[in-house]
Amino acid sequence: MLTDMHVVIIGGDARQLEIIRKLSQLDAKVSLVGFDQLDDGFAGAKKQSLQTLDPLTVDAVVLPVSGMNSKGEVESIFSGEPVKLTSEWLTRTNKTTTVYSGISTESLRALLDKSNRPFTEVFSRDDVAIYNSIPTAEGTIMMVIQHTDTTIHSSDIIVLGFGRVGMTTARTLSSLGANVKVAALGTELLARAFEMGMKPVSLTELKEHAGQADVIINTIPANVLTAEIIGKMQPHALIVDLASKPGGTDFRFAEKRGIKALLAPGLPGIVAPKTAGRIFANVLGSLLTEQWEKRKGGAS
Template identity: 60%
Template sequence: MLTGLNVAVIGGDARQLEVIRKLTELDAKLFLIGFDQLDHGFTGASKVKLDEVQFKEIDAIILPIPGTNHEGIIDTVFSNEEVKLTEDLVKSTPPHCVIYSGITNAYLDKIVQSTDRKLIQLFERDDVAIYNSIPTVEGTIMMVIQHTDITIHGSKIAVLGLGRVGMSVARTFSALGANVKVGARDTAHIARITEMGLTPFYLDAIQKEVEDIDVCINTIPHLIVTAQVISKMPAHTLIVDLASKPGGTDFRYAEKRGIKALLAPGLPGIVAPKTAGQIIANVLSQLLHDLVKERKGSSQ
């Protein structure tokens, strides 16, 4: 149980509702900031304004998956109120206060460094990323069906990268009958692709490998699908970029060439917000249990 733990949940989308539900069941005391337009309430959770919270009593701050923008503004789907995470606000929390976010940026990094607070990035964790790859794959399948005029079965698909998402994407599209080739740099990844029964290629050869594909699915978070690569693709090719913003595709050139290129980060929150929220909630509840144990240990 999380009895006695004071948690500020600041902003977020439908995924945060699962987090709130889970933490209230565990008896944490929640302060919901940026949820004033939320229809239903949660027992043990209070909808409040940012300036109404006594942050000196807050043990944990839960931010949305994107964290903040580069000015510190937090996305609040359930409110029109602008909410900003400031250095003064974080500094007013107890030294043991932990901030939880999906990802980080330079602004957030600077704040936690200057205030000497701990930041945990949920999407850096293998368990979250692997669980999240399931709705990501389903969302990718949906996009490919919507934006092509051929079946996945028998199509030629290139997956770029064999990370936690790339592996799930490649395996699933192959199971649906696609001819899947996977590009990687690491020799161990090339070996794994071969073991999976898929066709491997080194990314150095990407321009040649995309000459006959129907779909290109990128999972690499830096520019890999360049203008030179796109120029070699058939005109009907669909590019689905799953990398975090700004993606790894030259979208300007793709549009100029007439090739449909879709940037699709955050698919779990779009296609399956309940499941995606439950994944985050389960991991967060364990992390907060660990925080409670640490506090009890330090007080003894």
């Protein structure tokens, strides 16, 4: 339980609602910043602003999955304007006050460098990434169905990358009857793709296979779908780029060639915000419990 632990949740989207519910169940004292337009009432949660909060009472700060934008603001769909979290405010908290965020952005890292507070990037954890690969794969299927005029069954699909997201996506598409090729660099990844019944392709040979693809799905956050590769693709082909912004696709050249290319990071929060929120909330609840027990143990 998180009894007496003061957690400040700043901004975000519908996923934050599941976090609020989870922390309320764990008996934490929850302050909501950037939620002035939220209608739902949560027991134990109170809407506030950073100006009305006493930083010395705060044990943890929870930011959205997206962290902070390039302006150093925390965006919120529950507020008319973003929240400005400053290093001045954060340095007034206790030195043990921990910041949690889905991902780490450049502006967030700069803030943490100035304030020198503990930080946990939740989405860097393997368990979170694997759980999130499930709604990501489902969202990818939705996008492929929406933007093609053929069935997934019997389609020729190439999945770039065979990590946590790539593996789940490729396996799901294969189970729907697609002819799936997996393009990766590591020989162990290609061996795993072969073992799972998919055709392994070295990423260095992608140009030789791109012309047969109906759909190419990228999960690699690097420039892999270059103009040279896209130039080999069929006009009807679809690109779905799941990598974090700016993705790994030459979108300008794809548009010039008339090939539909979609950048789709953060699919879990779009297609299944409740599930994605529960994933974040369950892991965050465990992390906060661990932090709180360590602090209480140190105090005793």
